[in-house]
Amino acid sequence: MSVWDRPEPPHPPVPLDRGSIIAAAIALADEGGLAAVSVRKVAARLNAGPMRLYGYISTKDQLFDLMVDEVYAEIVPGERPGDWREALRGLAHRTRQAALRHEWLADLLGGRPALGPNSLAVTEATLAALDGLADVDTVMRAVETVSAYFTGAIRREVADLRAERATGLSKRDWQRASGPHVTKMLATGRFPALSRAVHDGTEVAAEVSFATGLDWVLDAVAAKLARPAG
Amino acid sequence: MSVWDRPEPPHPPVPLDRGSIIAAAIALADEGGLAAVSVRKVAARLNAGPMRLYGYISTKDQLFDLMVDEVYAEIVPGERPGDWREALRGLAHRTRQAALRHEWLADLLGGRPALGPNSLAVTEATLAALDGLADVDTVMRAVETVSAYFTGAIRREVADLRAERATGLSKRDWQRASGPHVTKMLATGRFPALSRAVHDGTEVAAEVSFATGLDWVLDAVAAKLARPAG
DNA sequence: ACGGGCGCTATACGGTGTATCGCCATGAGA
DNA sequence: TCTCATGGCGATACACCGTATAGCGCCCGT
Numbered sequence: 386m387s388v389w390d391r392p393e394p395p396h397p398p399v400p401l402d403r404g405s406i407i408a409a410a411i412a413l414a415d416e417g418g419l420a421a422v423s424v425r426k427v428a429a430r431l432n433a434g435p436m437r438l439y440g441y442i443s444t445k446d447q448l449f450d451l452m453v454d455e456v457y458a459e460i461v462p463g464e465r466p467g468d469w470r471e472a473l474r475g476l477a478h479r480t481r482q483a484a485l486r487h488e489w490l491a492d493l494l495g496g497r498p499a500l501g502p503n504s505l506a507v508t509e510a511t512l513a514a515l516d517g518l519a520d521v522d523t524v525m526r527a528v529e530t531v532s533a534y535f536t537g538a539i540r541r542e543v544a545d546l547r548a549e550r551a552t553g554l555s556k557r558d559w560q561r562a563s564g565p566h567v568t569k570m571l572a573t574g575r576f577p578a579l580s581r582a583v584h585d586g587t588e589v590a591a592e593v594s595f596a597t598g599l600d601w602v603l604d605a606v607a608a609k610l611a612r613p614a615g
Numbered sequence: 616m617s618v619w620d621r622p623e624p625p626h627p628p629v630p631l632d633r634g635s636i637i638a639a640a641i642a643l644a645d646e647g648g649l650a651a652v653s654v655r656k657v658a659a660r661l662n663a664g665p666m667r668l669y670g671y672i673s674t675k676d677q678l679f680d681l682m683v684d685e686v687y688a689e690i691v692p693g694e695r696p697g698d699w700r701e702a703l704r705g706l707a708h709r710t711r712q713a714a715l716r717h718e719w720l721a722d723l724l725g726g727r728p729a730l731g732p733n734s735l736a737v738t739e740a741t742l743a744a745l746d747g748l749a750d751v752d753t754v755m756r757a758v759e760t761v762s763a764y765f766t767g768a769i770r771r772e773v774a775d776l777r778a779e780r781a782t783g784l785s786k787r788d789w790q791r792a793s794g795p796h797v798t799k800m801l802a803t804g805r806f807p808a809l810s811r812a813v814h815d816g817t818e819v820a821a822e823v824s825f826a827t828g829l830d831w832v833l834d835a836v837a838a839k840l841a842r843p844a845g
Numbered sequence: 846a847c848g849g850g851c852g853c854t855a856t857a858c859g860g861t862g863t864a865t866c867g868c869c870a871t872g873a874g875a
Numbered sequence: 876t877c878t879c880a881t882g883g884c885g886a887t888a889c890a891c892c893g894t895a896t897a898g899c900g901c902c903c904g905t
Contacts, residue, residue, distance in 0.1 A: 495770035498778050512808035521815045530828035537763030540725035548728050567730055578742035585751045598760035605835035664885050
């Protein structure tokens with residue numbers, strides 16, 4: 386009997402802490418979506434029994450919150466932005482990039498108030514970049530408006546991306562070809578404006594559409610920051 | 616033995632169709648949130664066995680899609696709007712109202728492309744209201760931008776509302792009192808701009824904040840519709 | 846050396862979505 | 876009118892889920 390046959394010591398396989406639990410959960414979610422994250426599977430990936438996790442987290446929903454805050458670490462601005470516009474634009478684009486790296490983030494974005502340390506750091510940096518440009522309330526409104534825009538835009542983009550992946554067709558091609566249900570609907574003639582939009586519209590890259598809408602919203606914010614009463 | 620003792624005829628209790636399944640699911644979701652919607656519970660509410668539903672629905676996710684489209688029926692505009700701005704503002708407010716009546720809608724909004732007949736009718740009416748004001752691509756961008764804004768804003772509002780309900784504290788009061796974790800974070804002094812915003816900011820009604828941000832975005836759209844190249 | 850506490854595991858419970866199968870009632874054909 | 880096929884429906888079953896509970900075993904302080 387060689388050493389190889391000696392059974393593994395049963396219990397302390399890896400010290401385990403919150404951080405590695407979160408990392409394992411994120412890895413699972415990156416691979417198979419949020420649905421692939423179960424307490425049992427996270428535990429298995431850490432060579433632990435399922436109940437062991439409950440010493441470090443209190444509930445599965447809390448684990449989701451922790452995952453979100455962990456990703457917010459990728460969103461914290463690296464260097465001080467040139468001006469408020471650059472700060473907000475950067476925030477939007479970094480959030481979008483994070484959501485493209487971790488698509489499950491789109492499912493969670495805006496679903497719960499983000500109060501983890503990294504989320505707070507992002508908010509702090511954002512508010513700091515707008516500090517003094519207008520009264521506090523106007524600044525808050527500006528941040529909330531821009532955040533609402535990019536949250537919604539990111540969600541839609543990821544939803545479309547998944548649909549494309551599922552059908553194998555780009556949104557544009559997708560109704561003429563064999564979009565099984567929508568083609569029929571458009572053919573009924575009950576949606577003339579929609580049909581025209583689909584037929585005549587240019588297919589534009591998601592990032593361009595995101596950036597365009599973002600610039601519009603930033604223009605609006607600029608106008609209000611200039612005249613706080615607006 | 617009276618008639619009352621006669622056993623119920625076992626099988627045809629209610630004819631059952633897609634519509635009543637959707638209605639039952641919506642009722643359950645209105646009462647207990649999306650988590651309260653399970654195939655078994657929907658079936659039970661219709662005096663049916665769980666598997667019976669699968670003759671009318673192919674999957675639980677599809678049931679969610681059908682629920683969303685059903686609610687979109689409440690969002691279809693009633694009369695022809697005065698102008699494009701009124702059309703978009705009305706769409707935003709009707710969507711918000713629907714989400715306040717059916718909070719679970721916030722969990723689903725933007726999560727999947729909305730392709731049901733009512734969703735398409737909403738899109739059709741919206742595009743029709745903007746038809747001819749600019750080139751097709753600009754119009755699309757306008758609708759997408761406004762939709763992204765109110766989707767994100769509604770999600771945040773509902774998330775805050777739930778947090779308030781869970782803690783019993785309004786977002787404003789909530790950190791000084793016993794917001795157990797955030798108070799401590801703010802007290803560290805690592806978030807001066809955030810602290811100032813929380814301390815000096817005015818508490819504003821959710822609808823006002825929604826409408827204000829919406830008007831900003833509509834102003835931006837107005838500017839772009841005027842000069843399609845913008 | 847011993848005792849207490851704590852971290853961990855095993856077990857268990859009530860629930861989930863849905864595949865499979867077999868029954869029974871109904872409608873068609875002889 | 877009798878018979879047979881069909882199709883909708885129920886029961887059953889499977890794999891999995893989140894988490895409450897209880898008890899085991901190790902480590903540390905004394």
